Amino acid sequence: RWDELWGDVGGDFCERLLIKKSFFFKRVSAFPVGLAEVSLLNKLIRTSLVESSHSVEILQQDPSSPLFSVKTFEELPLKKELLQGVYIMGFNRPSKIQEMALPIMLAYPPHNLIAQSQSGTGKTAAFVLAMLSRVNATEKYPQCLCLAPTYELALQIGCVIKNIGKFCADVKVTYAVRGNRVFQGTRLEEQIIIGTPGTMLDWCFKHRLVDVKKIKLFVLDEADIMIDTQGLSCQSMRIQRALPKGCQMLLFSATFKETVRAFAMRIISNPVVIKLRKDELTLSNIRQYFFVCRSREEKYRALCNIYGSITVGQAMIFCQTRRSADWLSVSMSQDGHQVAILTAELTVAQRANVIQRFRDGKEKVLIATNVCARGIDVQQVTIVVNFSLPTGQKNRPDFETYLHRIGRTGRFGKRGIAFSMVESQSVALVQMIEEHFREYPRVDASPGAGWDR
Template sequence: MSEDAWSTAVDVQETSQLDLNKRPSRLRAPPKMKEDINANGSRSEHGGHGEEVDLAEQSLLNKMIRHSLVRNRNQVEVLQADPTSPLYSVRTFEELRLKPELLKGVYHLGFNRPSRIQENALPMMLAQPPQNLIAQSQSGTGKTAAFSLAMLSHVNTANKWTQCLCIAPTYELALQIGQVIEQMGKFLPDVKLAYAVRGSRMERGVKLQEHIVIGTPGTVLDWCTKYKLIDPKRISLFVLDEADVMIATQGHRDQSIRIHRQLSKECQMLLFSATFEDSVWKFAERVVPDPNIIKLRREEETLDNIKQFYVLCRDKEEKFAALCDLYGSLTVAQAMIFCHTRWMANWLAASLTEEGHQVALLSGEMTVEQRAAVIERFRSGKEKVLVTTNVCSRGIDVEQVTLVVNFDLPTDLEGNADNDTYLHRIGRSGRFGKRGFAINMVENKHGMELIKQIEMHFNRKIHKLDPTNSEEISLLQS
């Protein structure tokens, strides 16, 4: 495995729980309360089509369970605001000529060398004169550490006012960012940080002396306009993280734009988003003038190393019997089983447990912390089978998973095959080039129509499988 393909650095911004009791005294600690993840509230099941995935919760979950930088094979595409300007990238943090205390903080976080996104983004973030940046970066690629490094480099501690402002969609995501800044700035005791989140009690009319403020849009807007704690014209670096989640959350888009309008034209703007749909692009172009742009070239997800099959069944009981036959015959390290609804996931997990299987259950009524704990147990091998709804279809990498079962085939609101969800589900097997298996349970004529739709979309044949035929099963593993 090459260093380009995989970094051994530990990405602390994607790690587990915050310990608020160990927060350094030089930092203004956030209140110990929770802000609503999404004003829209999207935990319920809709029309029998399974659980709707909350983008903010999914992002937080990824950050909590990620213990290392993800291996990203996507090529980075850089579009410069000034095409005539030389394009710089770095291979080591030493090339950035950071303050020794800050470089020490980077190594304290466990970073040995810049990740793919950091190689290209950091020279732009730290450039003089300042450059604006729009960057596409998924969870686990080191982008939080990158803009945290930029903010810490930017601070002039002789100035006793807020110089760097970062907004995130939720309380929890803001705390995750703050933790990275705290740990990276461990050896910069004069740099002070405040949290602009719901519940933070501040003295009115007194200007903040903290150099960096991390918060959610509503509270940050209040601090800038209602309470006058921050002078927006003195902000020299503005970071907007999780832009795709931000504009999907009620009110946050307009609040972010109102904050942006108060900043000076000289303020450096950095915007990050995991996805770049049209709505995100329009928002980014409105907030970030004359930007440099870093995009991930879309990589065609391959199914070459995942063998796909379907099993004909009459009802859920026959599906369960087929599943037990398969699991008893296949050589499986760990398996993920996807269901359409929480009710089905609960029933299946209980049935498998009765059969003596070590089963973990993951669904949307759990808190993010509970879900992270379940995934940790599954990743460590304490449970061999993970039964889940769509909350676990994207972005969760467990290298030992060799079997994915669609106990219920994924469908969209019109009842057609949901090809994107299907791809993300079966992609949980066959990680990092290893061989994987995907088994689809089909129980009626409509199920077969869904299989045909999936075959046509991916131009792949899905073979019929008899789970009671041991000879057939031994052949599929050859």
């Protein structure tokens, strides 16, 4: 019912989004799906923390060991310069994951940590504070290593370090990424090195630019992506195995699958584990709907209805394949709609430009493959559309990608709406998603029916 839907999205959400009461979805076929491209522009446009109401579980080897949480940054053993940087970034108080993780990461003697943290909850700022706290600015050699799965993510982490460490004038950062050429024999004076596993491996062992025995802190970001990308896990483990026994290990992952857990336990000894409770992985502030489709063209007409219903807010449309995203972008552009497209074949500069333009509101709609399923946080994103549901092996739903996709709306404590288009023969996918997450409101999308059915 319209009144029910309007009630769900009311308040400040409605200030940014106007859904025309008169528009309806016709009974609007799936385009062939394939493996999603993964480029992992995870946090390129994040500017604020996301508040999470999810509870966490903390597991440790010694249950008698006291664990602490904090409600203010002043309670932490942070230098005055770092507190200044935190407040300049606009962080007034720790997020929930930071409340639990920061006392563990900053403790002495250091604790190893494995943390599950949803995108946008402030985990980058958390491990950045740990790195900046551990380095000795008077010593001019690498002391902290941070591995990320992509070039773009490495640069984004570096931006966070430079912003939070703005007043730590003697702390320097460099990037072990492809294209940053450093010749053998060069003496690195930067205390923090951020990079991708392959290049970091070369810097440590082939060119011997880094004395791994002097590393105090090792961070592995996006571990779930690392172990699903061929070669990255082996490269990461080779670097980790060469680190000194007393080196602090911090591993962050957006999911906590068995493969992630097994990988983590192989490289980290006696860790404290922070994970989301399984029954709280869904996003309760996002209203989810699906409607059944007959053809790609009918999907397109329905999308135009959605597009035309957005006055101030922005929308993200997810396609399973690059071909589908290209087709949709061309179709909407030919009809005069101003849209942006983000797929893996774009260069780094092109992708950065697309994301920045979307962040600035120059395009209202961003069409993307799963390159954007993680980490794009824009307050104005009020609607997410799954042009096709994400699927994995044996054509089963990819539940984690679905969760990341719809999580692009409802950010910063706001409410959002997610629409999914499914073929009539694929309604079983929706039923699997509904069973997995235990909540998936349905909409009557039969011909001639609207929200006022």
